[in-house]
Amino acid sequence: MAGKGNENTGGDFSFSAAAARDALPRITTEKGGKSTDVCHDDTAPRVNFQTIDELHSLQKKRSAPTTPLRDGSASGVSGTSGPTTPVSSETMLQSVSASLASLTRETGPKLIRGDPTSAAKVAHVPVTPTSLPTADVSDSGLKFTHILHNLSPAELYEQAIKYEKGSFVTSTGALATLSGAKTGRSPKDKRVVKDETTEAELWWGKGSPNIEMDEQTFLVNRERAVDYLNSLDKVFVNDQYLNWDPENRIKVRIVSARAYHSLFMHNMCIRPTPEELENFGTPDFTIYNAGKFPCNRFTHYMTSSTSVDINLGRREMVILGTQYAGEMKKGLFGVMHYLMPKRKILSLHSGCNMGKDGDVALFFGLSGTGKTTLSTDHNRYLIGDDEHCWSETGVSNIEGGCYAKCIDLAREKEPDIWNAIKFGTVLENVVFDEHTREVDYTDKSVTENTRAAYPIEYIPNSKIPCVGPHPKNVILLACDAFGVLPPISKLNLAQTMYHFISGYTALVAGTEEGVKEPRATFSACFGAAFIMLHPTKYAAMLAEKMQAQGATGWLVNTGWSGGSYGSGSRIKLAYTRKIIDAIHSGSLLNATYRKTDIFGLEIPNEVEGVPSEILEPINAWEDKMAYEDTLLKLAGLFKSNFETFTSHKIGDDGKLTEEILAAGPNF
Numbered sequence: 230m231a232g233k234g235n236e237n238t239g240g241d242f243s244f245s246a247a248a249a250r251d252a253l254p255r256i257t258t259e260k261g262g263k264s265t266d267v268c269h270d271d272t273a274p275r276v277n278f279q280t281i282d283e284l285h286s287l288q289k290k291r292s293a294p295t296t297p298l299r300d301g302s303a304s305g306v307s308g309t310s311g312p313t314t315p316v317s318s319e320t321m322l323q324s325v326s327a328s329l330a331s332l333t334r335e336t337g338p339k340l341i342r343g344d345p346t347s348a349a350k351v352a353h354v355p356v357t358p359t360s361l362p363t364a365d366v367s368d369s370g371l372k373f374t375h376i377l378h379n380l381s382p383a384e385l386y387e388q389a390i391k392y393e394k395g396s397f398v399t400s401t402g403a404l405a406t407l408s409g410a411k412t413g414r415s416p417k418d419k420r421v422v423k424d425e426t427t428e429a430e431l432w433w434g435k436g437s438p439n440i441e442m443d444e445q446t447f448l449v450n451r452e453r454a455v456d457y458l459n460s461l462d463k464v465f466v467n468d469q470y471l472n473w474d475p476e477n478r479i480k481v482r483i484v485s486a487r488a489y490h491s492l493f494m495h496n497m498c499i500r501p502t503p504e505e506l507e508n509f510g511t512p513d514f515t516i517y518n519a520g521k522f523p524c525n526r527f528t529h530y531m532t533s534s535t536s537v538d539i540n541l542g543r544r545e546m547v548i549l550g551t552q553y554a555g556e557m558k559k560g561l562f563g564v565m566h567y568l569m570p571k572r573k574i575l576s577l578h579s580g581c582n583m584g585k586d587g588d589v590a591l592f593f594g595l596s597g598t599g600k601t602t603l604s605t606d607h608n609r610y611l612i613g614d615d616e617h618c619w620s621e622t623g624v625s626n627i628e629g630g631c632y633a634k635c636i637d638l639a640r641e642k643e644p645d646i647w648n649a650i651k652f653g654t655v656l657e658n659v660v661f662d663e664h665t666r667e668v669d670y671t672d673k674s675v676t677e678n679t680r681a682a683y684p685i686e687y688i689p690n691s692k693i694p695c696v697g698p699h700p701k702n703v704i705l706l707a708c709d710a711f712g713v714l715p716p717i718s719k720l721n722l723a724q725t726m727y728h729f730i731s732g733y734t735a736l737v738a739g740t741e742e743g744v745k746e747p748r749a750t751f752s753a754c755f756g757a758a759f760i761m762l763h764p765t766k767y768a769a770m771l772a773e774k775m776q777a778q779g780a781t782g783w784l785v786n787t788g789w790s791g792g793s794y795g796s797g798s799r800i801k802l803a804y805t806r807k808i809i810d811a812i813h814s815g816s817l818l819n820a821t822y823r824k825t826d827i828f829g830l831e832i833p834n835e836v837e838g839v840p841s842e843i844l845e846p847i848n849a850w851e852d853k854m855a856y857e858d859t860l861l862k863l864a865g866l867f868k869s870n871f872e873t874f875t876s877h878k879i880g881d882d883g884k885l886t887e888e889i890l891a892a893g894p895n896f
């Protein structure tokens with residue numbers, strides 16, 4: 230049943246719209262998709278600043294008056310020797326020039342390897358036109374663009390510090406950066422090209438993250454991005470891989486204007502060896518990140534000056550008007566959510582780790598629920614923290630790095646993540662002492678979504694290569710700010726599917742004044758913002774794989790206990806870790822259980838190291854009536870959210886659908 234409805238393209242890596250790519254047909258599409266229908270996403274940024282200067286002033290805490298103050302420009306960085314690339318350059322330059330070719334001028338830009346300040350040392354490599362004779366009569370055709378190809382972290386540090394305001398080395402050696410006006414993803418500005426192929430294959434309409442755009446508009450934005458990039462003195466190019474499963478690895482190229490973006494992707498994608506880079510060839514997918522430059526708001530389908538555009542047929546993504554680096558990571562994740570199911574491989578928004586005995590656990594959950602925190606476990610091997618594939622042979626990480634939330638990060642609670650914040654790590658939007666460069670992780674002045682991006686090998690017990698056998702435990706994480714879900718419950722297969730499709734979490738709305746009510750978020754497959762196909766397609770694949778492997782599903786509330794946000798408190802990370810330990814060790818599988826009302830969840834009577842009174846949520850609430858009301862309220866929210874899925878059949882005979890419907894709250 231898995232992959233049912235997909236074209237029989239299994240094993241073949243081509244995007245099916247290849248023909249459309251060459252012909253560039255005009256496609257008629259319905260206009261005016263309502264953005265209110267877009268899947269909910271909880272990463273909407275909170276902006277604490279009105280001007281660029283204000284943003285920069287937020288980043289640094291004033292030192293004690295005795296401390297000598299410095300101006301913003303970093304000193305002590307050698308500017309004498311420009312970066313050089315390890316690869317033989319001519320084929321690389323030809324390839325990059327082809328990537329950057331303007332569609333109207335039909336010729337790639339003239340490229341030079343290396344930094345413009347050291348250009349005298351670098352031979353100019355003339356680049357031949359990619360196709361037809363040039364029709365370019367503008368000055369832009371006369372200039373050269375310098376290409377900084379797969380620079381090392383040290384070189385990227387120097388580039389960032391020299392040229393990008395807001396770049397600083399922190400006391401532990403990380404590169405602190407600012408992502409600009411956007412400090413989170415912009416799901417409402419995401420657009421996906423609807424052509425004959427994608428119209429039939431992708432999930433469109435209510436609840437879907439895919440807001441349509443047509444091919445022509447994509448080309449307008451692409452041209453804007455490419456023209457912007459070609460107008461610069463230099464651009465950064467990363468050639469890297471996604472997916473540690475060698476048979477299903479894809480080659481990605483990222484063209485960007487900032488060293489910050491290049492270092493971020495260096496850390497987050499899989500880094501090729503020098504030999505692999507030498508033979509990289511043509512990328513399977515290319516990102517044009519012109520995020521410093523806005524889109525034109527008069528362009529059709531645009532509703533703001535930000536646009537993140539995916540064209541599966543052309544194998545390209547364009548970013549305009551946002552410098553938040555997570556857009557690149559999650560844009561590529563979306564592409565994998567399209568490509569992998571075609572090969573009968575399930576793509577997952579989950580963390581993944583493995584015990585000493587080879588037992589693998591997946592951690593699903595929306596942003597901020599604990600995937601990174603709980604998969605990074607000193608007693609287990611880390612396979613990955615956010616994006617995985619589950620194939621016939623087992624699991625593989627899609628990425629080469631981790632992207633951890635840093636707000637309130639503490640050494641004692643999360644030692645491995647703390648220690649990973651060192652030379653090479655990108656630290657986004659944190660506040661630090663102006664003099665000592667010590668980071669204050671409690672400071673939310675710039676944003677609550679402060680982040681660290683580091684290569685996975687910075688976690689001492691990471692498993693390289695990042696692959697493992699079939700999962701034994703599938704852990705669904707929900708940060709329930711209503712405080713009514715049990716800290717741990719065991720799920721049967723139908724319940725696992727019900728909660729996977731629901732994709733629930735409830736967080737509190739940041740630190741906004743007066744917001745006390747938790748806000749429920751339902752995001753199908755715990756990542757509706759990134760999926761491409763209908764959620765039931767992924768759910769059917771998950772059910773099939775869990776059944777075949779005999780994996781057990783669990784629901785873990787990493788949120789509130791003893792009351793909703795405001796009266797209760799967040800479950801201690803130490804308790805959640807004990808619960809997770811008991812899942813891994815197998816001791817929880819053999820515990821005795823009782824069933825809860827309404828949600829019908831099996832909760833254990835005991836978990837080692839966790840006070841038994843918190844295991845049954847009502848016990849921890851003082852006001853029992855308030856508990857009952859809140860529980861019913863949440864159950865109602867689950868019910869109305871699930872209505873859109875009731876008509877979709879899962880399983881060949883639809884039997885699973887009935888079981889899944891029955892696995893939701895009953896009241």
Ligand SMILES: Nc1ncnc2c1ncn2[C@@H]1O[C@H](COP(=O)(O)OP(=O)(O)OP(=O)(O)O)[C@@H](O)[C@H]1O
Pocket residue numbers: 594595596597598599600601602603614615632633634635636787788799800801802803805
């Ligand atoms: N009981 C708990 N369990 C898990 N995390 C907790 C708990 N209490 C507090 N936290 C905090 O919640 C946050 C969980 O964030 P984490 O980075 O793991 O999210 P994530 O699921 O990886 O999200 P994203 O997909 O956005 O990366 C961390 O800052 C962690 O310190």
Ligand SMILES: O=C([O-])CC(=O)C(=O)O
Pocket residue numbers: 272413414555556559595596615632
């Ligand atoms: O994508 C991001 O910006 C961070 C992340 O992992 C998520 O939100 O799931």
Ligand SMILES: [Ca+2]
Pocket residue numbers: 600601602614615632633634
């Ligand atoms: Ca994470």
Ligand SMILES: [Mn+2]
Pocket residue numbers: 578596615
């Ligand atoms: Mn994520």
